[in-house]
Amino acid sequence: MTDVPQSAAVDFVPDPDPVASMLAVLDLAASDARTTEDIFTGVSQSMPLGRVFGGQVLAQSIIAAERTISEGRTVHSMHGYFLRPGDASSGITFAVDRIHDGRSFSTRRTQAFQEGVPIFSMIASFQDEGPGVEHQAPYPDGIPGPDELPDIESHLKGLHPMSKRMFTDRPVELRHVPSPIYLTVDGERRPSQAVWVKVRRPIPDTPAIHRAALAYLSDLTIQESILRAHGIAWATRGLKVASLDHAMWWHRAGRADEWMLYAQESPSARGGRGLATGRIYSADGALLASVAQEVMVRIPEPDASTG
Numbered sequence: 001m002t003d004v005p006q007s008a009a010v011d012f013v014p015d016p017d018p019v020a021s022m023l024a025v026l027d028l029a030a031s032d033a034r035t036t037e038d039i040f041t042g043v044s045q046s047m048p049l050g051r052v053f054g055g056q057v058l059a060q061s062i063i064a065a066e067r068t069i070s071e072g073r074t075v076h077s078m079h080g081y082f083l084r085p086g087d088a089s090s091g092i093t094f095a096v097d098r099i100h101d102g103r104s105f106s107t108r109r110t111q112a113f114q115e116g117v118p119i120f121s122m123i124a125s126f127q128d129e130g131p132g133v134e135h136q137a138p139y140p141d142g143i144p145g146p147d148e149l150p151d152i153e154s155h156l157k158g159l160h161p162m163s164k165r166m167f168t169d170r171p172v173e174l175r176h177v178p179s180p181i182y183l184t185v186d187g188e189r190r191p192s193q194a195v196w197v198k199v200r201r202p203i204p205d206t207p208a209i210h211r212a213a214l215a216y217l218s219d220l221t222i223q224e225s226i227l228r229a230h231g232i233a234w235a236t237r238g239l240k241v242a243s244l245d246h247a248m249w250w251h252r253a254g255r256a257d258e259w260m261l262y263a264q265e266s267p268s269a270r271g272g273r274g275l276a277t278g279r280i281y282s283a284d285g286a287l288l289a290s291v292a293q294e295v296m297v298r299i300p301e302p303d304a305s306t307g
Helices: 018-025 054-066 161-168 207-218 224-229
Strands: 038-042 074-082 092-101 105-114 117-127 172-177 192-199 240-250 260-270 273-282 287-298
Touching: 018 054, 018 207, 038 054, 054 074, 054 092, 054 105, 054 117, 054 207, 054 240, 074 207, 192 207, 192 224, 207 240, 207 273, 207 287, 224 260, 224 273, 224 287
Parallel strands: none
Antiparallel strands: 038 092, 074 117, 074 240, 092 105, 105 117, 172 192, 192 260, 240 287, 260 273, 273 287
């Protein structure tokens, strides 16, 4: 996420099939370049502000690393840093370093480059799953189901049609509890919220695609628990928000094209930075993943010459 100008979508041409576009960016090509690393290349989805969506490069980096892992070993954690804004009109090169392969775990470093400069750096760990102790944080109480909540269109009345399409023409469907903060922050100012989320239509059954799609959507809305606590809407003039780093742990298998509950909260904000955490549950209550992200938040100071 980044600057949120009022006319962000004026020159934006929405994708006619955003789900197909998301799947296309996850279909990386292997390079035949002879280097000490495994090299893959990919494209970007069109973005209204011209910058690569963080969830996209997260998902692509996971796909690239997983391409170098032996069959049956799956990702269980990643830790990454967003280094520079990416250009959505340019391709991305992913360099994977095979750091370690043990009896049960493998570790990979993925660096994403544009024009020879790194824009994202990640280390991920993969595991052969085995038996062990098991427990999970309880499913949140009192959350209405997605069918009980209005769709996104209901919260965008009065918005310019092109700006509205910036929210509605995405590969992911969202339903907020209590409500979105795109234009206003309604209700209590608190550092927590829940969001029902899923890919808009069925995607292939390949587990690796669903793991990557989960990473993709994990970067959506998690910043909002910080903004909601202070009554700051995305439409606030001059607001600047940027993801600094991202960590994710996959606990259980799930489908990204079925409704999931993303419970989010912010334990702290200070010094222009806020920390946001989240837990992603399947609709039947299984904890699929945990997420943490630190975010830069800059709010323009009031103009002393006015008022």
